[in-house]
Amino acid sequence: MELTRRNAILLGASALLVAGLPIHATASTDDAIAAFTGGAEVGEGDITLTAPEIAENGNTVPIEVSSETAVEIMVLATGNPTPAVATFKFGKLAASRSASTRIRLAGTQDVVAIAKLEDGSFVQATSAVKVTIGGCGG
């Protein structure tokens, strides 16, 4: 490829895309999902995961899960040494099927929320979170 200005920019941009791609789900993530769903198919639908696009520090990342009909929601951090984060079970007196917490992310990665709905089906939502490195050595 001849290096023209345009090509160089394209190259730079594609390198950025590759570098910015979230880490693919690991085997342990798949295992955790399978254990939760019992191998059932996971679709899309009644589950929302809210997480910052850029987290200022991976030690404390605020997230929220929300659904209309979930009985249980599992959160996984696919790029952590162990992906499990938390599982929320909603009881009879839960006014909504939503909850917020603060989590640890080992680096830039996908956070996944999988909900078991009242009808027994499973849905999932994914959020890519960029974890920044601090100014002076963290």
Place this chain on the structure above:
Amino acid sequence: MASGVKPRVKVPKKAAAGDTVTIKTLISHKMESGQRKDSDGNVIPRSIINRFTCEFNGENVVDITLEPAISTNPYFEFEAVVPEAGAFKFTWYDDDGSVYEETKEIAIG
């Protein structure tokens, strides 16, 4: 019992029957993940709160399983229905067997 563990909860003092209330909870706890090493290179053993529950007059609101990826000083926010006057009971379960409890009364009015 892990040292310096102190639960805090925020619940309105009053609600109308059938109202939805927002509850915030925070417990001071290191949440040692089991992934860190000390200065000698030995793994610091995991020591976390592994479960948190909230009940109202004996009925479950939420039951949460915590893993080491929950941040230091675990924080939760959720919503509950208040069908009648009574008390919220919050319980945190520590890896070391300790159980921390907090109760908050709520009046109807």
Place this chain on the structure above:
Amino acid sequence: MKILTGALLATVLTASFVSADPVDDTLILNEDITLVTRTAAPAHLSDAFDEVMSGWLFRGTETRAMQADDFDNPGMIFVEKAQESWDTVEGTEGKSCASCHDGMESMAGVKPTYPKWNEEAGEMRTLQMQVNACRTERMGAEAWGYDKGPAINMEAALSSVSRGLPMNVAIDGPAQSTWEMGKELYYTRTGQLELSCANCHEDNYGKMIRADHLSQGQINGFPVYRLKNTKLNGSHSRFKGCIRDTRAETYKPGSAEFIALELYVASRGNGLSVEGPSVRN
């Protein structure tokens, strides 16, 4: 070609970051008190700044929100701990802080004036030094280690009851010589990187330093709960960290140098609201 691509990539990366300028936002504490996070620079700083800004304006949305509510602010856990030690009798005199001072709220207005000259002792005192003077002289208790848990918790608690009041340290009269020493330190380059406080926080605030935003380095929010280490951090410990990062030998928390630097840096924020315990990354 590799080098060229690298350079271009760096440009793309830099350009892809949004500006590191301070945000346009208002800090309202507990939906009640509006804090001053931006105000006219004090007279002594007029050559350097028109306006002084709290570090709060340089943080992300989630971090800013965490500080705006006392329940969401994890720093308040440590304030509660200090409230307990405030009421605890210690030492040979059978006294607690509360024995002399009543409630913690009675200390509102104290934090904004520290570091402060103590005429009787003939020395410049930080708030932690004053607390320790009370402990050793009035309570007959042991002094707390500088910036250590109990001391930093108490500083945070004393700060919390002054939130919303403007920082107002005196820099003239008996304070002047210490203030001059602090100013000298602020502009002195240290370490292998040969950086002074001013190189980052005066010349380059509002720019990125790696993936982070450089603030003006104000200390009106100290003690600070950092998301990084999930505990309260004192201003002297922050100074130590900064100087260490210039690859220099540092001074110790509680040293004469850091007392002077605290006075000087505090004076650069005169007029900003006391925020401690604030939340930063």
